[in-house]
Amino acid sequence: MDKLRMMFQFLQSNQESFMNGICGIMALASAQMYSAFEFRCPCMPQYNYPYGMGLLIVPPLWFFLLGFVLNNNVSMLAEEWRRPTGRRRKDPAILRYMLCSIAQRSLIAPAVWVAVTLMDGKSFFCAFCTTLDLRRFGNASFTEGLTEEEMVKLLAKIPCKDLFERHEIRDAASRYIKCISQACGWMFLLAMTSVAFAIRAVRPCFTQAAFLKTKYWSHYIDIERKMFDDTCKEHAKSFAKACIHQYFASVRGEMRGLHRCGSDGNDSDGGDSGDGDGGSGRKRSDEEKLLGIRAQDDMNKVLWNWHTCKPPLALRKEQPDAADGDGQVGKANGLVNGHAHKVEKREWAVYYSKV
Numbered sequence: 155m156d157k158l159r160m161m162f163q164f165l166q167s168n169q170e171s172f173m174n175g176i177c178g179i180m181a182l183a184s185a186q187m188y189s190a191f192e193f194r195c196p197c198m199p200q201y202n203y204p205y206g207m208g209l210l211i212v213p214p215l216w217f218f219l220l221g222f223v224l225n226n227n228v229s230m231l232a233e234e235w236r237r238p239t240g241r242r243r244k245d246p247a248i249l250r251y252m253l254c255s256i257a258q259r260s261l262i263a264p265a266v267w268v269a270v271t272l273m274d275g276k277s278f279f280c281a282f283c284t285t286l287d288l289r290r291f292g293n294a295s296f297t298e299g300l301t302e303e304e305m306v307k308l309l310a311k312i313p314c315k316d317l318f319e320r321h322e323i324r325d326a327a328s329r330y331i332k333c334i335s336q337a338c339g340w341m342f343l344l345a346m347t348s349v350a351f352a353i354r355a356v357r358p359c360f361t362q363a364a365f366l367k368t369k370y371w372s373h374y375i376d377i378e379r380k381m382f383d384d385t386c387k388e389h390a391k392s393f394a395k396a397c398i399h400q401y402f403a404s405v406r407g408e409m410r411g412l413h414r415c416g417s418d419g420n421d422s423d424g425g426d427s428g429d430g431d432g433g434s435g436r437k438r439s440d441e442e443k444l445l446g447i448r449a450q451d452d453m454n455k456v457l458w459n460w461h462t463c464k465p466p467l468a469l470r471k472e473q474p475d476a477a478d479g480d481g482q483v484g485k486a487n488g489l490v491n492g493h494a495h496k497v498e499k500r501e502w503a504v505y506y507s508k509v
Contacts, residue, residue: 180224180263184217188270195280195313199306202313206281210271214264221260227252230379240463248375251368258353265346272339275332276313282331284309291326382460392443393453 196205222228231252234244271277284306300308311317318324357365447453 180217180221181266184213184263184267184270187213188267188274193276193280195276197311197314197317199284199310202284202310203281206277206279209277210268210281214267217263217267218260221263222256225256225259227256227376230376231256233379234375237464238462241466242464245368245371247364247368248371251365252372252375255372265342269339269343269346272335272342275328275335278335278338279328279331280313283312283327286312286327286331288323288327291323291330386457388443389445389447389453392440393448395440396444396448 193209195202231249234252235249237244286309288309308318312324312327315321315324447456
């Protein structure tokens, strides 16, 4: 269990590397699924094209959506997009950066599936076999006298070995269409590689400052959310400890005939005296984690305010004399609002001589 806990903590601390690993595993899984998948063309004119193109389009869409589901940043993106503006404005550039980052990782597995499918050529052959001209692949005298509907039914049977008798014509047609399919596959890989190169190499050359800004605030939103969740867990744990302690203190008071409410949490019997200094230290740490919030309504209000009007990203520099002078609290912001530090005045001592 300790090893699993350490591994989980490592994955949480290295989320970007973890997501890259997930995308790589999904890409390998897509290739492995296709190799294990038994392709069987229906060999019917009305079903060949939908089946072939569906195999080329539907699984990549599923892998793409699965990449969004497995990415933890999707909920963070949706929350940041839907939250009220409040006292913190929303930057569309950050939302676009987060969406593009998620989409880039989610596109890896679909791209692998499409590339493997086109390189194999079976689905392409099944989808476009009805468009072939048999006269280009040898003696097609057996097709003379067939109506257009009968010709389409005959062409639809070419992908099936047990339904099409002329194997030499079938092999020639299969090689022809698979050649076209592999050419499309290489063009697809070249296009994907070119687009990836343009995104990763050309974009920072023009908008490096904006790119760094959006990347920084995207990481900030992720870290802020994690730290807020950790703080809520610590507060909930301390709140539960305090509630349980007060409950047992009140029950103990009732059992001893004490007619007072145990909601204050302080019992004069000293039932916790056996804990010594360790108990008092634990109470102090729990009180610090409560942060002065000791009621359910107050906690609900805090959580609601965090969602509706998050604090602005402008930290105040705490100063003991922030309210002196004319009483403006804004002086506590220090360098945030453009104010410089107070320069201490030099004291000049002047000596006069009577000589």
